[in-house]
Amino acid sequence: MGNTQRFLAGVWVACAVACAAPPEVRFLSFAEVQDALTAFNRTEDAAAWDAWVRTQDRDVRARTDRGVEDSISNLILRGTSFTALPRVESAESATTSAGELVGAARARVRAAAAALAHPGTNERLLFACDFLSLRGVQPKETEAFLAANLVRFSQEQRGYQEKLSLAHKGSDPHEERFIWSTLFDQRGLSVDTSLLPNYALEDTLRAMLRKGALAPDSVRSIAVIGPGLDFADKRDGYDFYPLQTIQPFAVMEAVARLGLGKLDGLRLVTLDLNPAVNAHLQRAAKQARAGESYVLQLPLNGAGDWTPQAVAYWEHFGELIGSPAPSLAAPKGLSVRAVAIRPKYVASIEPLNLDVVAQVADGSGFDLVVATNILVYYDRFQQALAMAAIARMMNPGGAFLSNTVLPTQRPAALEYLGRRNVSYSASGSYGDDVVAYRRR
Template sequence: MYRARSSALLALSALLGSLVLVAGPPPGKVGYITFAEAKRVLEAMADALPEGLGGQPHGRLESLWPEWVKSRDKEIRERLMGGDEDTIVNFLLFGTTFTPEPRLSSAQVRTLAEEATEADGKEAAEKFRQLVGRRIQDLVNGMSAPGNNERLLFAQRVAERKGIRFSDETARKQAAKYLRENYLRVLKEQERFQQALAAAKSLDDPTEEFAERSKLYKDRGLSLDTSLPPDYALEVTLATMRDGGAFGPGGVRRVGIIGPGLDFTDKQEGYDFYPTQTVQPFAVMDSLLRLKLARAEELQVFTLDLSPRVNEHVERSRRAAMQGRGYTIQLLRDPSRGWKPELLAYWKRFGDQIGSPAKPVAVPPSLQGTILRAVRVRPEFVRTMRALDANIVLQREESQADAKFDLLIATNVLVYYDTFEQSLALRNIQSMLRPGGFLLTNNLLLELPTSKMKSVDYVSVEYSSREADGDRILWYRREL
C-alpha cells in the first residue's frame, strides 16, 4: 500500500512539474497575412510582384489576395518535395549505414565533378561514376528492405511518392534511375550556385554580394538541413547584444525558432549513423541560460515550420518528455575541418545548462578519427518546446500583445525566398515581435521605408580558416 501511494505521489509530482513548465500564454492561432497587413509591401514592390499579382489595380489586388495567398502557400509547401530529394542525394553521397563503399566529401564531389567535365579527366571521371553507381545500387537495396532504418524508410517513402514501389527488378531499376537523375540534377544546381556566387562577388560591393547570397536558393527545394556552427554564431551574437544592452538579465521569455531543421544528412558532408535530431531549439535555450538572458522557469520556446516532419518530430519529443524522457543530441566533430578554438570550446560546453553528458552512439569503423560526444537534455527543457505549423512567408501566429515574442531566429531559412517573399516574411515577423523585440538572421533583408523592422548591427563569425567558412548574423529590432 505504501509503494502504491508513493508511486501515485511520484506520478502526481511529475504531472505538476509538467504543468508548471508549460504554463504561460498558450500558442495563438496561425493565420494568413491579410491584404491590409501586406498592402505596404505590395505598394513598395509594385514593379516586382509575382505572377498573378503584377499589373493588377489596387481594388483587384485586394479581391485576389485571399485566394492568391492560399495558392502560393500550397506552392511553397510543395517545394518540400524538392528539398527531400536533395536530402536523399546527400544521403547517397555521404551515408555509411547502407553501403561499405567509401563516403564522399563535398570537396571530392566538387573536384571529381569538375574533372568529369574535362577532356583529359576521363579516368578520374569513370572512377567517380563507378563509385556513385555502386552507392546508388546499395541505396536501392537498402530502400527495398529498409527494416527499422529511419533514413532508408524516409528515402523509400520519397521514391514511392514518385510511383516507385520496389516490387520487382524493373521497379528497382526505376529507383536507380530516379536516384541517378536527382544526383545529376544536384550537381548541375551546385554549378549554377557557384556561378551565381561568382557573379555576386564580381559586383565588388560587399553589401550587394551579401544581398545576392541572401536569396541564393530562391528557386531550390526547401531543405531541412541543419548543423551546429550557426548555433555557435548565434551565441556570439547574443553575447554581443547583451553587452550592448539590447537585453537585460532574464529579459528573454518567449522565443521562436523559424525553421529549426532536422539533422538527417546535411549537405555539408552530413552523417547518417545517429538518429535524426533537431538541435537549434536546444542550442538557443542553452545559450540564453548561459548568458543569463533567460530564466529556466520562464522560458518558452516555439518552433515555426511548414514541414510536417519537423513539427511531428518536435511534438513527439515533447510528448516523450511529458512522460519523463529526455532528448539525446549527438554532437559530431571532424578534426580535419580545422575548427577555430572558440567553436571547439562551444562544442565542448554545449548542453551544460540544459542537460548532462550521455554515452554517444558508436562511430562506424569507416569514420574513425571522427569525434562524437552526446548530451541528454532534461525533460523539463524538452517540454518547453511547442511546434507551430507556419509558413513564415504567408503566415504568423496571431497572439495577444502580452504574448508576443521577445526573440525570433531564422538562420538558413530566408535564403530560400526572393526579395518579395522575404519582405512578406519580415512583415509577419514584425507582427509577432513585441516592440523592442529582435530578429536574428544570417540573411540581409530589404528594409522598406514603412517597415518597423530596422537593422541594428551584425557580427561576423569564422568557423575555420577555410575560405567562406563562417556566418554573418544580423539583428533587426522591432520599433515601437
C-alpha cells in the same frame, strides 16, 4: 527517472500546455503587408492579395518534396549508415560536365538502392522508402529514380557555385551579397541542420548584450523559425545517429547562459511548415512528458579547422539543460559528444505549423526570434513578407536574428541593429553573417 518524477514532469507539462493557449495561425492580411506591396511595386488589391497569399503558401509548401529529394541525394553521397563505400564529398563532383554520374557516385546510388530494398531499422532509409512509395516509385525503378535525382541535384549545386563565383568576380559587393542571400530562392526546402549556426547566434546575442542592445532577463518567449532536422550528411552533419533537431535547445541554452532569461517558465515555440519536422518535435515532446530525455549527438570534425571559440561552444553545449550521455560510434576522424536534454525542457517546446512567408500566429508575443538558413530560400519580396510576419509576432523591444542579409525594404516596426561576421574556421572561410533587428 522514477515514477513520481515522471508523474510530476507530466503535471508540469499539462499545466504549461493548459496555461498558454496555442497561438492562432492565419494568413497575413492585406493591411499588414502594405509596406512590402508598395516597396516592391506590387499591384494587388485586397481581394487579389487574399488569393495570392494562399496560392503562394501552397506553392511554398510544395517545395518540401524537392527538399527531401535533395536530402536523399546528400545521404547517398556521404552517408555511412548503409554502405562502407568512400564518401563523395561534393555534390558538384558527382557528375561529369556531360551530366553523367561519375563511377563513385553511381556505386553509391547502387548501394543506396540495395539498402532501400531492406531498410531494417535505419530511420533515414525508412523515411526515404515512405517518401518513394508516396511518390509512386516502384522498387524496380528505385535505382534509376535515385540516379536521375542525383544528376539533377549535382547540376543544380554546380549552378549555385557558378552563380557565386560570377558574383564574386564582379565589382559590386551589394550584388554579391544579394546573390548570396537569395541563392536558393528556387530550390527545394531542405530540413538539414547542424550545430555551428547556433554558435553564431549565441556569439551575436553576447555582443548585443555587451553593447546594451539587449537587456538581461528580458526574454521570456522565443520563436525558432525553421528548427530543421539533421537528416542528411552535409558539412558537419552525419547519419550515424538518429534524426535530431538542435536549434530549439541551443537557443534556450544561449538565453540562460547569457542571463537573457530564466530557463524555468521560458516559452519556446518552433514555427515550421515541414510535417516531418513538426511531427518529430511533437513526438519528442510527448516522449518527454513520459519522462524521456532527448539525446543529441554532437560531432566535431577534427579536420574541419574549427576556431577555439567554436570548439569551446561544442564542448559546453548542453551543460545547462542536460547531462553527458554515451556517444555513438562515429566514423574515423570525428569526435562526438552526446548530451541528454532534460525532459522538462524538451516537453516545453510548442511546435507550430506555420509558413513564415505567408502566415502569422496571433497572440505570439515573442521577445526573441531566430531564423537561420531559411530565408535564403526566398526572394526579396518573400523575405519582406517574412519580416512583416515576424515583426507582427514580436513584443516591442524584442530581437530578431537571421544569418541571411535581408532587404532594406523592411517593416517600419523593425529597426536594423547591424551585421556581425562569425567565423567557424580559423582560416575564416567558413562562417556566417548574422543580422540583428529590434522590434520598435
